[in-house]
Amino acid sequence: MGFYDIPDSLEKDIADYEALTAEFTDGKINKAKMKAARVPMGVYEQRKDGTYMVRARIAGGDISPLQLKGLVAIAQKYTSKPFHLTTRQELQFHDIALADTHKIMKELREIGLSTRGGGGNTVRNITGSFDEGIDAQEAFSVSPYIRALTGRMIAEPDSWVLPRKFKIAFSGSSRDTALAALNDLGFIAKKNEKGEKGFMVYIAGGMGTKPAIGTLLYEFAPHTEVYNITRAAKQLFDMHGNRKNKHAARLRFVLYRLGKDEFIKLFEKILAEVRDKKHPVLQLKGLKPPDKGYVMIPVFLGDLSFEIAGKIAGIAAKYGEETIRLTPGQNIMFRNLPEKDAHIISDELAKTGVINEDSAIFDSAVVCAGAATCRLGICLSRGLIKAAKEKWEEKRSMLDKTGDVIIRISGCPNTCGQHMIADIGFYGAAKRHEGRLAPAYYVMAGGVLGAGKTKFARQKGVIFARNAPDFLLELLEHAQGNRKEGESFAGYIEREGGKKIDQLLEKYNAPKQTAAVDIYTDWHAEKEFSLADRMEGECSAGVFDLIDYDFTAAENSLAKGDAEGAVAAASRALLITKGLEAKTGEEAVRLFNENFIGKHMPADYAGVAADFLSHAAISPERALEFLKEVKKLYNSMDNSLRFPEIAAAGPGVGAEKTEFRDFRGVKCPMNFVKTKLVLEGMKAGEKLEILLDDGEPIENVPASLKNEGHEILNMDKRDSFWSVLIKKGG
Amino acid sequence: MSLTDSQVERYSRQIILKDVGGIGQEKLLASKVLIIGAGGLGSPAALYLAAAGVGTIGIADGDNVDLSNLQRQIIHFTGDIGVSKAESAMKKMQGINPDVKVNIYRERICADNAAGIIQDYDFIIDGTDNFPAKFLINDACVLAKKPFSHAGILRFDGQAMTYTPGNACYRCVFPAIPPKGVIPTCSQAGILGPVAGILGTIQAAEALKYIINKGSLLTNRLLIMNAFDMEFRTVTFKRNLKCPVCGENPAITELTDYEQPACDISSR
Numbered sequence: 001m002g003f004y005d006i007p008d009s010l011e012k013d014i015a016d017y018e019a020l021t022a023e024f025t026d027g028k029i030n031k032a033k034m035k036a037a038r039v040p041m042g043v044y045e046q047r048k049d050g051t052y053m054v055r056a057r058i059a060g061g062d063i064s065p066l067q068l069k070g071l072v073a074i075a076q077k078y079t080s081k082p083f084h085l086t087t088r089q090e091l092q093f094h095d096i097a098l099a100d101t102h103k104i105m106k107e108l109r110e111i112g113l114s115t116r117g118g119g120g121n122t123v124r125n126i127t128g129s130f131d132e133g134i135d136a137q138e139a140f141s142v143s144p145y146i147r148a149l150t151g152r153m154i155a156e157p158d159s160w161v162l163p164r165k166f167k168i169a170f171s172g173s174s175r176d177t178a179l180a181a182l183n184d185l186g187f188i189a190k191k192n193e194k195g196e197k198g199f200m201v202y203i204a205g206g207m208g209t210k211p212a213i214g215t216l217l218y219e220f221a222p223h224t225e226v227y228n229i230t231r232a233a234k235q236l237f238d239m240h241g242n243r244k245n246k247h248a249a250r251l252r253f254v255l256y257r258l259g260k261d262e263f264i265k266l267f268e269k270i271l272a273e274v275r276d277k278k279h280p281v282l283q284l285k286g287l288k289p290p291d292k293g294y295v296m297i298p299v300f301l302g303d304l305s306f307e308i309a310g311k312i313a314g315i316a317a318k319y320g321e322e323t324i325r326l327t328p329g330q331n332i333m334f335r336n337l338p339e340k341d342a343h344i345i346s347d348e349l350a351k352t353g354v355i356n357e358d359s360a361i362f363d364s365a366v367v368c369a370g371a372a373t374c375r376l377g378i379c380l381s382r383g384l385i386k387a388a389k390e391k392w393e394e395k396r397s398m399l400d401k402t403g404d405v406i407i408r409i410s411g412c413p414n415t416c417g418q419h420m421i422a423d424i425g426f427y428g429a430a431k432r433h434e435g436r437l438a439p440a441y442y443v444m445a446g447g448v449l450g451a452g453k454t455k456f457a458r459q460k461g462v463i464f465a466r467n468a469p470d471f472l473l474e475l476l477e478h479a480q481g482n483r484k485e486g487e488s489f490a491g492y493i494e495r496e497g498g499k500k501i502d503q504l505l506e507k508y509n510a511p512k513q514t515a516a517v518d519i520y521t522d523w524h525a526e527k528e529f530s531l532a533d534r535m536e537g538e539c540s541a542g543v544f545d546l547i548d549y550d551f552t553a554a555e556n557s558l559a560k561g562d563a564e565g566a567v568a569a570a571s572r573a574l575l576i577t578k579g580l581e582a583k584t585g586e587e588a589v590r591l592f593n594e595n596f597i598g599k600h601m602p603a604d605y606a607g608v609a610a611d612f613l614s615h616a617a618i619s620p621e622r623a624l625e626f627l628k629e630v631k632k633l634y635n636s637m638d639n640s641l642r643f644p645e646i647a648a649a650g651p652g653v654g655a656e657k658t659e660f661r662d663f664r665g666v667k668c669p670m671n672f673v674k675t676k677l678v679l680e681g682m683k684a685g686e687k688l689e690i691l692l693d694d695g696e697p698i699e700n701v702p703a704s705l706k707n708e709g710h711e712i713l714n715m716d717k718r719d720s721f722w723s724v725l726i727k728k729g730g
Numbered sequence: 731m732s733l734t735d736s737q738v739e740r741y742s743r744q745i746i747l748k749d750v751g752g753i754g755q756e757k758l759l760a761s762k763v764l765i766i767g768a769g770g771l772g773s774p775a776a777l778y779l780a781a782a783g784v785g786t787i788g789i790a791d792g793d794n795v796d797l798s799n800l801q802r803q804i805i806h807f808t809g810d811i812g813v814s815k816a817e818s819a820m821k822k823m824q825g826i827n828p829d830v831k832v833n834i835y836r837e838r839i840c841a842d843n844a845a846g847i848i849q850d851y852d853f854i855i856d857g858t859d860n861f862p863a864k865f866l867i868n869d870a871c872v873l874a875k876k877p878f879s880h881a882g883i884l885r886f887d888g889q890a891m892t893y894t895p896g897n898a899c900y901r902c903v904f905p906a907i908p909p910k911g912v913i914p915t916c917s918q919a920g921i922l923g924p925v926a927g928i929l930g931t932i933q934a935a936e937a938l939k940y941i942i943n944k945g946s947l948l949t950n951r952l953l954i955m956n957a958f959d960m961e962f963r964t965v966t967f968k969r970n971l972k973c974p975v976c977g978e979n980p981a982i983t984e985l986t987d988y989e990q991p992a993c994d995i996s997s998r
Contacts, residue, residue, distance in 0.1 A: 235734065676751060676752065680752045680753055704746075708748055
């Protein structure tokens with residue numbers, strides 16, 4: 001009954017997942033192993049231990065009224081929390097018990113939906129434009145491609161074991177409302193001079209760390225090439241993506257590493273191989289052109305109540321199968337309606353309070369889940385937009401000239417809230433104020449969308465979270481008064497809004513701790529801001545910002561001749577990786593000494609810590625050396641925020657380069673085969689570190705390597721897996 | 731190194747072998763092997779070489795598939811009857827492994843075409859069923875300095891040897907074509923299917939070993955097997971310096987089509 005084909009393998013995948021959850025509940029497998037299995041099945045643990053989110057994949061955001069009805073029925077059985085709509089046009093269930101997650105998967109399967117690839121290092125939900133089918137500039141309808149490609153992708157086993165997530169989007173016109181240029185792979189429909197269908201193809205775009213606008217791969221690729229191009233991009237990513245550091249793993253990092261020319265050459269080579277295999281082209285199911293009538297239903301914060309969902313499903317059922325689309329703006333588009341009926345339905349929805357024109361700018365803001373439920377979150381992004389809406393409700397200032405402005409908020413530097421392309425955007429960070437951490441946001445402005453025109457918003461500065469709503473309202477009021485007729489918001493920012501933002505940042509950036517405004521507590525937070533409980537080997541780039549901040553502080557102290565201050569700041573920098581937080585310099589040095597020195601850093605440095613704590617003098621040279629050593633340690637940190645242990649390192653290691661491969665999740669004997677292939681490319685005496693799963697892999701692979709004449713220098717158990725250090729034999 | 735992930739997986743069981751590895755696999759993928767005859771010997775050889783990822787395989791056969799072939803020529807199926815053997819074999823090889831490029835020669839090997847066909851290949855497998863062809867292949871390979879694997883089969887018996895330049899050739903052991911009728915053909919005397927399978931498979935193994943340059947080939951040795959009593963033995967021999975084709979003063983310097991001389995049994 002779904003719009004995309006569910007592969008037969010899903011049934012077994014769910015059964016395997018169910019068996020694992022049972023083993024996990026019985027304590028037979030650990031958390032890490034469970035996590036590795038559940039995330040690719042679209043199940044994330046929420047910030048509160050033991051509660052889970054389940055994400056259903058909805059190709060292009062299209063669901064039928066019957067499916068929506070089914071979703072409501074399923075959700076009501078397992079949770080009281082509303083649905084959450086995502087910017088990738090998915091639908092999430094929240095507050096689910098782990099024991100119920102597989103039940104939801106089974107029931108979703110029955111209504112033609114899958115959760116597989118909802119998370120993890122997989123091919124994620126394929127997205128499309130909200131206005132697909134009605135955009136006057138559209139070359140042709142892309143829905144059939146999204147659906148057919150989804151069916152193909154989710155049936156291919158290699159879609160689930162990529163180096164990192166892999167995102168694909170389709171836009172129907174050069175307005176690029178699906179952000180094709182900001183996905184790993186993006187297709188923008190166009191017709192050539194002969195009127196043939198095809199796509200402009202962008203590759204290796206993305207927001208997040210080191211963002212990039214996609215590289216234009218083809219000005220025009222025939223539409224029959226969609227599968228081959230996708231297959232080739234996926235293969236290229238699989239072979240060349242960085243599996244060691246997940247913060248430098250997305251496809252764009254391969255492009256950074258190889259350079260554009262080399263990357264494209266490699267792509268073409270793989271594409272030629274793919275073409276040789278003569279894969280069948282996508283089987284498109286023709287859709288009849290939709291009626292142009294539609295009603296946009298803003299869903300505040302993407303939170304969709306069962307009641308409203310049920311209502312929409314009920315009305316939509318009267319108008320046919322193809323009538324509901326979850327949009328990338330986290331709203332619902334009620335579509336494919338006879339044009340004459342659209343405004344009647346719209347009025348009716350307004351009467352029942354489903355649509356509220358006045359607060360549309362807040363209701364249609366794009367906001368990620370934030371630190372309330374997301375373990376990566378730093379700030380409560382949803383709290384910020386709620387606070388801004390509340391402030392606006394007190395004043396009710398006219399904002400009708402900003403109706404088209406899209407506010408986008410992310411709770412951390414990951415771009416789930418798409419702040420990179422916002423008219424006005426925010427992303428969460430932490431800022432130190434008088435030695436304590438306070439929630440803060442970086443302010444972004446002036447993003448532009450469109451094929452060949454896409455431009456990231458510019459980072460304007462940082463503001464304490466507590467001051468952000470006032471800042472936002474004052475900026476919107478200024479725009480209301482000063483934006484010219486027909487001027488784009490980016491144009492306004494360019495002309496004078498940017499300067500206004502600078503002024504406002506200055507105005508709001510002198511925090512005064514008062515009884516009314518507690519800058520150390522985030523909006524709608526239950527307790528004082530802290531990052532201590534969010535670390536669990538998980539991490540977002542926000543942590544790196546903080547570490548860098550401390551290193552900069554240490555350098556500044558040294559420049560001022562304050563050696564003690566430098567030692568304190570350097571000591572503080574890495575504490576966060578272990579979930580430790582120090583309120584004073586002394587506490588920082590003490591914690592660092594206990595947790596790092598002698599363990600990850602040579603014991604010689606204990607003297608510096610001891611002198612600091614006993615208030616003995618520290619020379620600037622010693623402080624500088626100390627700082628350098630901490631930085632060196634930081635550079636050796638792995639993607640799980642772990643540091644090499646001194647004891648395991650042994651003499652001489654560190655000076656020479658050790659190759660690294662992560663073969664976790666690779667079964668016997670492929671793990672051995674892959675290790676062998678890496679060793680073949682190395683010289684005798686060089687070292688290779690590999691990660692292997694516990695059980696069969698660790699029992700077999702090292703023995704096989706010894707048989708081939710290689711030396712096993714070290715085997716080190718970490719959680720559920722092993723690190724094995726190999727020296728290549730002669 | 732450019733093995734794709736699916737190649738690594740496909741060939742994993744031979745990459746695991748210490749003597750193959752990724753390097754050996756790359757050599758196989760870059761190699762070219764010609765199989766002359768898509769019959770009892772050529773069938774298993776072709777299937778194994780395709781499966782192993784020999785990058786280019788030539789297959790030469792001028793016949794069409796006949797119902798009587800199917801008892802031992804396992805690359806051909808009932809539905810292939812009447813189809814060119816070379817084409818039928820190509821279809822099966824590509825079905826096993828799309829990595830493999832297959833060249834087909836729908837012709838019988840003869841003096842005019844032999845040198846031209848073999849020149850593009852690194853190793854040749856003689857899977858023919860008659861003496862004129864076997865002698866022609868030997869001479870062509872010796873003259874072109876191409877290594878090849880010989881095999882012959884009859885009833886329950888089989889034999890195989892491998893020639894590489896500088897070592898003994900087939901003519902060093904068997905200087906001339908035996909007269910007609912002295913040695914019966916398979917169609918006269920019969921052949922047990924697995925015997926063809928065993929020998930053809932041995933030929934495939936020789937080809938693979940030659941390409942990866944590991945192990946000992948059947949050079950200067952003749953492997954003789956009998957499936958009736960299931961015995962294998964090897965007989966060693968030396969290069970014959972008086973060999974008419976590879977000897978020091980060779981009489982044969984160009985290829986000619988051989989006729990099997992008529993047997994003169996009546997006069998004995």
